[in-house]
Structure formats: C-alpha cells, structure tokens
Amino acid sequence: MSAPPRAAELGLIGCHVCGQVSRDPRRAGMACPRCGAPLHRRKTGSIARSWALLIAALILYLPANLLPIMRTVSLGDVDDNTILSGVVELWVKGSPGLAVIVFSASIVVPMMKFLVLGTLLLSVQRGSAWARQPRARLYRLVEFIGYWSMLDVFVVALLTALVQFGFFSLVEPLPGVVFFGLTVVLTMLASMSFDPRLIWDGRTDDE
C-alpha cells in the first residue's frame, strides 16, 4: 500500500482559512480565490512564534500559581486563596469531585500543554520521524483540552460578580488570576501557532 499523496507532491495548496484546494502558485503573496486569505503552505514563522509564546506563558505561570487569585472575607476573617489552596478548600468543604475538576483544569492541563508543545517543537526542529502518529494525536489533544484551563478564571469572575452584586465586598479578585488568564491565552496562542504539518515534513519520510 503506497502512502497517500501530500499537497506539495501534487502541486496543490489548501487554504488554511476556508479549506479551498488551489494550484500552488509557488510565489509569495497569493490570496485564496474563495475567501481572500493569504495562501501559504505552512504557517509562517511557526516554530519561533510558538516557542516565544510558550516561554512567555511559562514565565507568567509562576506568578499565576504563587500569587493569590482571590480574597474572601467572612466574619472579619480575611483569606487569600491561590489556585492550589482553592482546590484544597473545595476538597475539604465537601466537593471532592469539583476539586478534582478544578485541579485538572488549572494545574494538570497547563503542565501538560507545556510538556507536549515543548516536545513537539523540539522534535520538529530536529526533523525527527519518531512516533509521528502519536505526536499528531497529542497535538490534537492539546488543541482540544487547552481552553478548559479558563475554568478558574471564570469561577473567580462569577463568584466576584455574584457576591459584589448583592452585598459588600466579600470576594475580591487578586492579581494572580490575571496572570493565570494570560497564561492560558498565551498557551492557546502557542498551540495555534504551531503547525502540525511540520510533524510530517521531516528529512526522512515515513514508512
């Protein structure tokens, strides 16, 4: 069984925006005849852009975890919560199910994104033919679950909203949540900038 052909071998190019298949003009600055978006075979500057966004996200991830994201005041007690202590609070106060969900969305998913995208970028830079199918699958997984990390940001926003609306300031957002929101947005941008086609572009062709 011969491998199915790739667009470049047939002199074709697929529009990244609308999917239209056109003949590859082999020059820069061509626009898709259907939607008008610029045509390019690979996302431009994919690796450099993806690395830059990933590293920026990693740097912001530190204050996001170390700084408190939310202050609660009840019966005169001031309590500042970080992401992790918020998870612990949920667990202790009787919602272990939700605690697990928040833990996965805010700690496990971002960590996984750093690891997976870092591995993908390194292997693509080497033009490695190693485990292409699993790597492609990992990328799709990261794309799929990435935005679930926004969970904690929404929780802080909603909780503040609920509380501030009715009464005095019982709950207040703290800077940590802004850092965390930025981390999530940057990792999303990093995975969007990565071009999964590069996984299959290596020097040695697949089986």
Next chain:
Amino acid sequence: MTITASPMLICEHCDTVHRRRPLARGEVARCLRCGAVLERHQRFGVDGLLALVLAAMIVFVLANAWPIVTLGLNGQQVAARLWGVILTMWHDHSQVVAVLAAATLFFFPICKLLLLGWVLLCIRLGRIGEGFRRAMVLLHYVAPWTMSEVFVLGALVSIVKAHLYFDVTAEPGIYAYAALMVFITLFSGVDLHQLWDRAAERAA
C-alpha cells in the same frame, strides 16, 4: 469567477490529499495519514440552522431579561440580572473581570449568533458577496475562542462555592443561559468549509 466545491480535501493537520465522497448520516471522514477529522456529516441544512439561530436569539433575549440568581444574606434578598452584575463590577474596581464577563456572556454569544445568522441568510438568498466572505473569515478566527462549555462548568463551581457564604437560588435566567450554551456548543460543530461549499452551489 465561480468557484465550485472541490472534489478533493486536504487534511489541515498533515497536508495529505484525499478524494472527497458524500458522507452518510453520522459518518466522519478521517485522514489516512494522521487520523485527524477531515469532515463530518452535517445534521442540519441551511434552513434548519437558520431556525436554530432564531431560537437561540430568543433564548438570548430571555437570558438577559430574566434574573439569573437570587442571593440571600442576613434576611436580605437580591435578584441579580446579568447587566446589573457587570455594571456593579465595573464600578467596584473590577474592570478586568467585568470586561471578561461581558465578553464571554454577552458580546461573544451575540456576535457569534449574528455572524452565523448573517452568513446563513446570505446562502439562503444566494447573495454571496464581500459581506458574506468577510463574515465567514471572521467566524473562522472567532471559533477557537468559544468557551461556553467551560463557562457553564465555571458557573456550577462558583454556585457551589458561593453556598459557603450565603443562600443562592437559581432563577429562570440561569436556565435560559444553560440553554443558550447548548445552542452555542451545537453551532461550534457547524463545518465552515462545508458552508463555503453550499454557498458555491447556490451561487453557481
């Protein structure tokens, strides 16, 4: 210049070229090389989608008109509507959060509904022009930022957490929001590439 639906599909994840064939109900075409989804059978036609968008718009109005929750503390009862909450936050030095909430709960859903309604109407009327093209490109860029499912889960977590401090009673508005999120999730399954093809068929 007429552009017809292509007999070929190029995988967005690995650039492999596939011959296209009609899909049966519930069928999903996957890439032979990398396994990514090429296209899914679309359950709703243009007319069906248009009806769904209209229904979602009605739900959206209700979600904004009805109170979302009633809060109780020390015998006080306050009914909260979305815009009341957002404005209070804005005045209470939480502008970042206010903008975030307004974007995800108000501007994002309404933009998505209007854009989708607009392109469907264009296809229905066979008016495939510059306006259609722009709206379709915009929809493509807005798509990855759909976070409605996450927001629903976030609402659940925050109501549980809010119970630690006071009484929270759900009001009809929150159910309208839940329904709206179901609609939006449904719309995120709409394949824009196939909408382009429908438009080409109509224009031809």
